[in-house]
Amino acid sequence: MSVDAILFWILTLVVLVSAMSVILMTNPIYSALCLAMTMVGVAAIFVTLNAYFLAGVQLIVYAGAVMVLFVMVLMLFDLKHELQSFSRGKFTGALKIGSVGILAGLIVGAVTIGKSLTEVKAVAENAVVVDTTKILSQNLFLKNIFGFEALGVLLLVIAVGTVALSRSKGGTHARD
Template identity: 55%
Template sequence: MWEAIGFYALAIFLIYFAFQTITVPNPIHSALYLVLTMVGLSAAFFNLGAQFIAGVQMIVYAGAVMVLFVMVLMLFDLKAEIRAFSQGLFSGGLKVMSAALLAGLAIGAANSSVAILDKPVEAARAPADVTRQLGLLLYTKYLFAFEALGLLLLVVAVGVVAVSRIRGGTHAQR
Protein backbone atom coordinates (compact mmCIF):
# COMPACT_ATOMS: atom_id res chain seq x y z
CA MET A 1 0.00 0.00 0.00
CA TRP A 2 2.62 2.54 1.07
CA GLU A 3 4.95 1.23 -1.57
CA ALA A 4 2.33 1.99 -4.20
CA ILE A 5 1.71 5.50 -2.85
CA GLY A 6 5.45 6.20 -2.81
CA PHE A 7 5.89 4.91 -6.34
CA TYR A 8 3.04 6.97 -7.75
CA ALA A 9 4.23 10.13 -6.00
CA LEU A 10 7.73 9.55 -7.38
CA ALA A 11 6.38 8.81 -10.85
CA ILE A 12 4.28 11.99 -10.90
CA PHE A 13 7.25 14.08 -9.79
CA LEU A 14 9.53 12.46 -12.36
CA ILE A 15 7.10 12.96 -15.23
CA TYR A 16 6.43 16.56 -14.21
CA PHE A 17 10.14 17.39 -13.99
CA ALA A 18 10.94 15.66 -17.28
CA PHE A 19 8.08 17.53 -18.96
CA GLN A 20 9.35 20.83 -17.58
CA THR A 21 12.87 19.94 -18.76
CA ILE A 22 11.79 19.68 -22.36
CA THR A 23 9.28 22.55 -22.41
CA VAL A 24 10.69 25.53 -20.47
CA PRO A 25 12.23 28.06 -22.90
CA ASN A 26 15.18 29.02 -20.69
CA PRO A 27 18.01 26.44 -21.01
CA ILE A 28 19.26 27.10 -17.45
CA HIS A 29 15.84 26.27 -16.00
CA SER A 30 15.80 23.23 -18.24
CA ALA A 31 19.13 22.06 -16.79
CA LEU A 32 17.94 22.62 -13.22
CA TYR A 33 14.76 20.63 -13.85
CA LEU A 34 16.94 17.87 -15.31
CA VAL A 35 18.93 17.84 -12.05
CA LEU A 36 15.66 17.28 -10.18
CA THR A 37 14.79 14.48 -12.60
CA MET A 38 18.16 12.85 -11.90
CA VAL A 39 17.58 13.06 -8.14
CA GLY A 40 14.15 11.48 -8.56
CA LEU A 41 15.64 8.70 -10.66
CA SER A 42 18.20 8.14 -7.92
CA ALA A 43 15.33 7.67 -5.48
CA ALA A 44 13.76 5.18 -7.89
CA PHE A 45 17.05 3.23 -8.04
CA PHE A 46 17.10 3.20 -4.24
CA ASN A 47 13.56 1.82 -4.24
CA LEU A 48 14.66 -0.94 -6.57
CA GLY A 49 17.42 -2.07 -4.20
CA ALA A 50 20.36 -0.57 -6.13
CA GLN A 51 21.84 1.61 -3.40
CA PHE A 52 25.29 1.87 -4.94
CA ILE A 53 23.92 2.87 -8.34
CA ALA A 54 21.69 5.43 -6.62
CA GLY A 55 24.73 7.01 -4.99
CA VAL A 56 26.69 7.00 -8.23
CA GLN A 57 23.71 8.58 -9.98
CA MET A 58 23.68 11.40 -7.44
CA ILE A 59 27.43 11.99 -7.60
CA VAL A 60 28.08 11.54 -11.33
CA TYR A 61 24.89 12.88 -12.88
CA ALA A 62 23.39 15.35 -10.45
CA GLY A 63 26.85 16.34 -9.25
CA ALA A 64 29.29 16.30 -12.12
CA VAL A 65 27.50 16.12 -15.48
CA MET A 66 24.77 18.62 -14.71
CA VAL A 67 27.22 21.07 -13.14
CA LEU A 68 29.18 20.82 -16.39
CA PHE A 69 26.01 21.59 -18.35
CA VAL A 70 25.16 24.58 -16.17
CA MET A 71 28.72 25.90 -16.39
CA VAL A 72 28.74 25.72 -20.19
CA LEU A 73 25.33 27.42 -20.29
CA MET A 74 26.65 30.25 -18.12
CA LEU A 75 29.63 30.56 -20.45
CA PHE A 76 27.23 31.19 -23.32
CA ASP A 77 25.13 33.84 -21.55
CA LEU A 78 21.90 32.71 -23.16
CA LYS A 79 18.56 34.39 -22.76
CA ALA A 80 15.25 32.61 -22.81
CA GLU A 81 14.58 31.57 -26.38
CA ILE A 82 11.69 33.02 -28.28
CA ARG A 83 11.48 30.06 -30.61
CA ALA A 84 12.53 27.13 -28.48
CA PHE A 85 10.81 24.54 -30.63
CA SER A 86 11.26 23.71 -34.28
CA GLN A 87 8.69 25.13 -36.66
CA GLY A 88 5.88 23.31 -38.38
CA LEU A 89 2.75 21.99 -36.70
CA PHE A 90 2.47 18.93 -38.94
CA SER A 91 6.07 17.78 -38.59
CA GLY A 92 5.96 18.56 -34.86
CA GLY A 93 2.88 16.39 -34.42
CA LEU A 94 4.57 13.69 -36.47
CA LYS A 95 7.63 13.81 -34.20
CA VAL A 96 5.55 13.59 -31.01
CA MET A 97 3.53 10.76 -32.48
CA SER A 98 6.64 8.83 -33.52
CA ALA A 99 8.11 9.20 -30.01
CA ALA A 100 4.83 8.04 -28.46
CA LEU A 101 4.69 5.13 -30.89
CA LEU A 102 8.23 4.05 -30.00
CA ALA A 103 7.50 4.29 -26.27
CA GLY A 104 4.28 2.32 -26.72
CA LEU A 105 6.07 -0.38 -28.69
CA ALA A 106 8.83 -0.66 -26.07
CA ILE A 107 6.35 -0.80 -23.18
CA GLY A 108 4.22 -3.38 -24.97
CA ALA A 109 7.19 -5.58 -25.81
CA ALA A 110 8.54 -5.36 -22.27
CA ASN A 111 5.13 -6.09 -20.77
CA SER A 112 4.67 -9.17 -22.88
CA SER A 113 8.16 -10.34 -21.93
CA VAL A 114 7.46 -9.90 -18.20
CA ALA A 115 5.29 -13.01 -18.20
CA ILE A 116 7.99 -15.28 -19.63
CA LEU A 117 10.77 -14.05 -17.36
CA ASP A 118 12.00 -16.43 -14.70
CA LYS A 119 10.52 -15.77 -11.33
CA PRO A 120 12.84 -13.74 -9.06
CA VAL A 121 15.13 -15.82 -6.91
CA GLU A 122 13.98 -13.75 -3.93
CA ALA A 123 17.37 -12.56 -2.78
CA ALA A 124 16.76 -10.02 -0.03
CA ARG A 125 20.39 -8.99 0.13
CA ALA A 126 21.84 -6.48 2.53
CA PRO A 127 23.00 -3.23 0.87
CA ALA A 128 26.65 -3.87 1.66
CA ASP A 129 26.40 -7.26 0.07
CA VAL A 130 25.06 -5.82 -3.19
CA THR A 131 27.98 -3.41 -3.40
CA ARG A 132 30.46 -6.18 -2.61
CA GLN A 133 29.03 -8.47 -5.26
CA LEU A 134 28.99 -5.62 -7.75
CA GLY A 135 32.69 -5.04 -7.18
CA LEU A 136 33.48 -8.72 -7.48
CA LEU A 137 31.55 -8.96 -10.75
CA LEU A 138 33.13 -5.80 -12.15
CA TYR A 139 36.71 -6.87 -11.47
CA THR A 140 36.40 -10.49 -12.53
CA LYS A 141 33.81 -11.16 -15.21
CA TYR A 142 33.70 -7.67 -16.70
CA LEU A 143 37.36 -6.76 -16.23
CA PHE A 144 38.04 -6.42 -19.96
CA ALA A 145 35.04 -4.13 -20.47
CA PHE A 146 36.17 -2.06 -17.50
CA GLU A 147 39.67 -1.61 -18.95
CA ALA A 148 38.25 -0.81 -22.39
CA LEU A 149 36.10 1.86 -20.75
CA GLY A 150 39.18 3.40 -19.19
CA LEU A 151 40.84 3.52 -22.59
CA LEU A 152 37.70 5.10 -24.06
CA LEU A 153 37.76 7.81 -21.41
CA LEU A 154 41.38 8.58 -22.26
CA VAL A 155 40.54 8.86 -25.97
CA VAL A 156 37.57 11.08 -25.16
CA ALA A 157 39.69 13.37 -22.99
CA VAL A 158 42.19 13.84 -25.82
CA GLY A 159 39.39 14.24 -28.37
CA VAL A 160 37.61 16.92 -26.36
CA VAL A 161 40.81 18.98 -26.19
CA ALA A 162 41.25 18.57 -29.95
CA VAL A 163 37.63 19.53 -30.69
CA SER A 164 37.69 22.61 -28.49
CA ARG A 165 40.83 23.87 -30.25
CA ILE A 166 39.38 23.88 -33.76
CA ARG A 167 38.73 27.25 -35.34
CA GLY A 168 35.41 27.33 -37.14
CA GLY A 169 35.36 23.65 -37.99
CA THR A 170 33.44 22.88 -41.13
CA HIS A 171 32.46 26.55 -41.47
CA ALA A 172 35.98 27.94 -41.47
CA GLN A 173 36.23 31.15 -43.44
CA ARG A 174 38.57 31.01 -46.33
Protein backbone atom coordinates in the same frame (compact mmCIF):
# COMPACT_ATOMS: atom_id res chain seq x y z
CA MET B 1 -1.23 0.60 0.02
CA SER B 2 2.22 -0.42 1.13
CA VAL B 3 5.04 2.03 1.68
CA ASP B 4 6.97 0.69 -1.29
CA ALA B 5 4.07 1.31 -3.63
CA ILE B 6 3.50 4.86 -2.36
CA LEU B 7 7.21 5.59 -2.70
CA PHE B 8 7.28 4.22 -6.24
CA TRP B 9 4.30 6.29 -7.37
CA ILE B 10 5.65 9.49 -5.81
CA LEU B 11 9.05 8.96 -7.41
CA THR B 12 7.43 8.18 -10.75
CA LEU B 13 5.44 11.41 -10.52
CA VAL B 14 8.57 13.43 -9.68
CA VAL B 15 10.64 11.88 -12.46
CA LEU B 16 8.02 12.18 -15.16
CA VAL B 17 6.96 15.74 -14.30
CA SER B 18 10.52 16.99 -14.17
CA ALA B 19 11.41 15.12 -17.38
CA MET B 20 8.46 16.74 -19.09
CA SER B 21 9.50 20.16 -17.90
CA VAL B 22 13.01 19.54 -19.30
CA ILE B 23 11.60 19.42 -22.80
CA LEU B 24 8.91 22.08 -22.28
CA MET B 25 10.89 24.91 -20.63
CA THR B 26 12.08 27.49 -23.11
CA ASN B 27 14.85 28.79 -20.85
CA PRO B 28 17.73 26.27 -20.94
CA ILE B 29 18.75 27.06 -17.35
CA TYR B 30 15.35 25.87 -16.11
CA SER B 31 15.73 22.80 -18.30
CA ALA B 32 19.06 22.06 -16.64
CA LEU B 33 17.58 22.42 -13.16
CA CYS B 34 14.67 20.13 -14.06
CA LEU B 35 17.16 17.61 -15.45
CA ALA B 36 19.02 17.68 -12.13
CA MET B 37 15.70 16.98 -10.38
CA THR B 38 15.13 14.05 -12.75
CA MET B 39 18.57 12.66 -11.94
CA VAL B 40 17.85 12.83 -8.22
CA GLY B 41 14.55 11.04 -8.78
CA VAL B 42 16.25 8.33 -10.81
CA ALA B 43 18.81 7.89 -8.04
CA ALA B 44 15.96 7.42 -5.55
CA ILE B 45 14.42 4.82 -7.88
CA PHE B 46 17.78 3.01 -7.86
CA VAL B 47 17.55 2.94 -4.07
CA THR B 48 14.11 1.31 -4.27
CA LEU B 49 15.69 -1.29 -6.57
CA ASN B 50 18.41 -2.10 -3.98
CA ALA B 51 21.17 -0.63 -6.17
CA TYR B 52 22.63 1.57 -3.42
CA PHE B 53 26.07 2.08 -4.91
CA LEU B 54 24.64 2.97 -8.29
CA ALA B 55 22.35 5.51 -6.62
CA GLY B 56 25.39 7.20 -5.10
CA VAL B 57 27.25 7.15 -8.39
CA GLN B 58 24.18 8.55 -10.13
CA LEU B 59 24.04 11.43 -7.66
CA ILE B 60 27.77 12.18 -7.86
CA VAL B 61 28.37 11.69 -11.57
CA TYR B 62 25.08 12.83 -13.11
CA ALA B 63 23.53 15.27 -10.68
CA GLY B 64 27.01 16.51 -9.77
CA ALA B 65 29.55 16.42 -12.57
CA VAL B 66 27.48 16.26 -15.74
CA MET B 67 25.01 18.88 -14.56
CA VAL B 68 27.83 21.22 -13.54
CA LEU B 69 29.26 20.77 -17.04
CA PHE B 70 25.91 21.63 -18.62
CA VAL B 71 25.25 24.65 -16.43
CA MET B 72 28.81 25.94 -16.90
CA VAL B 73 28.49 25.80 -20.68
CA LEU B 74 25.09 27.50 -20.46
CA MET B 75 26.59 30.30 -18.37
CA LEU B 76 29.39 30.59 -20.93
CA PHE B 77 26.86 31.13 -23.71
CA ASP B 78 24.77 33.72 -21.88
CA LEU B 79 21.53 32.52 -23.45
CA LYS B 80 18.74 34.71 -22.20
CA HIS B 81 16.11 34.77 -24.87
CA GLU B 82 15.59 31.78 -27.02
CA LEU B 83 13.92 32.19 -30.38
CA GLN B 84 12.82 29.04 -32.19
CA SER B 85 13.30 26.80 -29.23
CA PHE B 86 10.98 24.27 -30.83
CA SER B 87 11.21 23.00 -34.36
CA ARG B 88 8.94 24.65 -36.89
CA GLY B 89 6.03 23.08 -38.71
CA LYS B 90 2.76 22.01 -37.12
CA PHE B 91 2.35 18.92 -39.29
CA THR B 92 5.83 17.56 -38.74
CA GLY B 93 5.52 18.38 -35.04
CA ALA B 94 2.30 16.38 -34.80
CA LEU B 95 3.99 13.58 -36.76
CA LYS B 96 6.92 13.52 -34.35
CA ILE B 97 4.69 13.49 -31.26
CA GLY B 98 2.56 10.78 -32.85
CA SER B 99 5.55 8.59 -33.61
CA VAL B 100 6.83 9.02 -30.06
CA GLY B 101 3.40 8.09 -28.72
CA ILE B 102 3.27 5.01 -30.93
CA LEU B 103 6.72 3.94 -29.69
CA ALA B 104 5.68 4.37 -26.07
CA GLY B 105 2.43 2.51 -26.68
CA LEU B 106 4.24 -0.37 -28.36
CA ILE B 107 6.70 -0.77 -25.50
CA VAL B 108 4.02 -0.50 -22.82
CA GLY B 109 1.81 -2.97 -24.68
CA ALA B 110 4.66 -5.44 -25.07
CA VAL B 111 5.53 -5.15 -21.38
CA THR B 112 1.96 -5.66 -20.18
CA ILE B 113 1.35 -8.56 -22.57
CA GLY B 114 4.53 -10.23 -21.39
CA LYS B 115 3.47 -9.73 -17.76
CA SER B 116 2.85 -13.44 -17.19
CA LEU B 117 6.49 -14.14 -18.05
CA THR B 118 7.83 -11.77 -15.43
CA GLU B 119 5.53 -12.73 -12.57
CA VAL B 120 7.28 -16.04 -12.00
CA LYS B 121 10.59 -14.36 -11.34
CA ALA B 122 9.09 -11.72 -9.07
CA VAL B 123 8.22 -14.43 -6.57
CA ALA B 124 11.81 -15.61 -6.26
CA GLU B 125 13.26 -12.19 -5.48
CA ASN B 126 12.05 -12.11 -1.88
CA ALA B 127 14.83 -14.40 -0.68
CA VAL B 128 17.66 -12.20 -1.92
CA VAL B 129 20.45 -10.84 0.22
CA VAL B 130 20.64 -7.09 -0.33
CA ASP B 131 24.42 -6.64 -0.23
CA THR B 132 24.51 -5.60 -3.86
CA THR B 133 27.63 -3.43 -3.68
CA LYS B 134 29.94 -6.35 -2.91
CA ILE B 135 28.42 -8.49 -5.65
CA LEU B 136 28.66 -5.59 -8.06
CA SER B 137 32.32 -4.93 -7.33
CA GLN B 138 33.18 -8.60 -7.61
CA ASN B 139 31.43 -8.79 -10.94
CA LEU B 140 33.04 -5.59 -12.18
CA PHE B 141 36.62 -6.34 -11.17
CA LEU B 142 36.72 -10.09 -11.73
CA LYS B 143 34.55 -10.72 -14.75
CA ASN B 144 34.43 -7.39 -16.57
CA ILE B 145 37.91 -6.08 -15.91
CA PHE B 146 38.67 -5.69 -19.62
CA GLY B 147 35.67 -3.46 -20.18
CA PHE B 148 36.61 -1.44 -17.12
CA GLU B 149 40.13 -0.83 -18.44
CA ALA B 150 38.78 -0.04 -21.90
CA LEU B 151 36.55 2.59 -20.32
CA GLY B 152 39.63 4.13 -18.71
CA VAL B 153 41.33 4.37 -22.11
CA LEU B 154 38.14 5.82 -23.59
CA LEU B 155 37.97 8.51 -20.92
CA LEU B 156 41.61 9.45 -21.58
CA VAL B 157 40.93 9.75 -25.32
CA ILE B 158 37.81 11.82 -24.65
CA ALA B 159 39.66 14.16 -22.30
CA VAL B 160 42.46 14.77 -24.82
CA GLY B 161 39.98 15.15 -27.69
CA THR B 162 37.79 17.61 -25.81
CA VAL B 163 40.73 19.81 -24.90
CA ALA B 164 42.04 19.70 -28.46
CA LEU B 165 38.59 20.52 -29.84
CA SER B 166 37.98 23.51 -27.63
CA ARG B 167 41.53 24.86 -27.78
CA SER B 168 41.91 24.97 -31.55
CA LYS B 169 41.24 28.40 -32.99
CA GLY B 170 37.56 28.78 -33.74
CA GLY B 171 36.93 25.17 -32.88
CA THR B 172 35.58 23.32 -35.88
CA HIS B 173 35.21 26.60 -37.73
CA ALA B 174 38.56 28.30 -38.14
CA ARG B 175 37.75 31.94 -38.74
CA ASP B 176 40.15 32.96 -41.46
